[in-house]
Amino acid sequence: MDNHQVLVLNQDYQPLNVCHVRRAVLLVYQSKAEMLENGSGFWHSEKDLFALPSVIRLSCLIKHPPLRPKLNRAEIFSRDKHTCQYCGRKDLELTIDHVNPKHQGGPHVWENVVTACLHCNRLKAGRTPEQAHMKLLSTPGVPQYRYGYSLPRSNGSIRHEWRPYLGLENEPKLAVE
Ligand SMILES: [Zn+2]
Incomplete structure (x- = not known):
């Protein structure tokens, strides 16, 4: 054989x-x-x-079991294709943003975290997108891997x-x- x-x-x-x-x-x-x-x-x-x-x-x-990727920086950046989910730029320093801020009760789950550039994260400054008049490019969710x-x-x-x-x-x- x-x-x-x-x-x-x-x-x-x-x-x-x-x-x-x-x-x-x-x-x-x-x-x-x-x-x-x-x-x-x-x-x-x-x-x-x-x-x-x-x-x-x-x-x-x-x-x-369904593949549910670990929630960490690398996986979040990967899901969002290393693109700021507010301005769409890829060339700035990236951070993790809690869409509904933690101090307002926002949970640390796939559906509430997005990639944001440092600039947008500072602009948003602990507010919800509505409060900050910022719009998300896409709705965050659990990434689907085949x-x-x-x-x-x-x-x-x-x-x-x-x-x-x-x-x-x-x-x-x-x-x-
Ligand atoms: Zn940005």
Whole structure:
């Protein structure tokens, strides 16, 4: 068995991740997964020939918790694309602004924090945007990240037998990031 990678689907056919073919064979052997595609060649044992999986589907549904990023400066800046949410500038020193100020009872939650440049933060000066007659460029919220799984490429694209499971049947040239 060489370095073949196997696409692992959840029980509901959603792509979960990619694992080594050895692990995939073990999961199938232990009845923890079923083989859907066998594009990884064959493996000879003493007396048998086994098809090696290329795509497997887990027997049980794995529930992964929704990705809720940690609330910190870096994540807030990243969500707001390093842009002041009041003036739209990117080139000034950035700070964190509580939209409803803490001393007015504003909580430290995703929905109440935005990126603000030092200038706008000073201008706002502990007031709500309404009180300061300032307008937010967008309504802050919890950033939505796609569930991430990394797919190795072959010749700049992913393995052809994975495509139907990744919804890529009609996009033969697309490389999945
Ligand atoms: Zn600003």
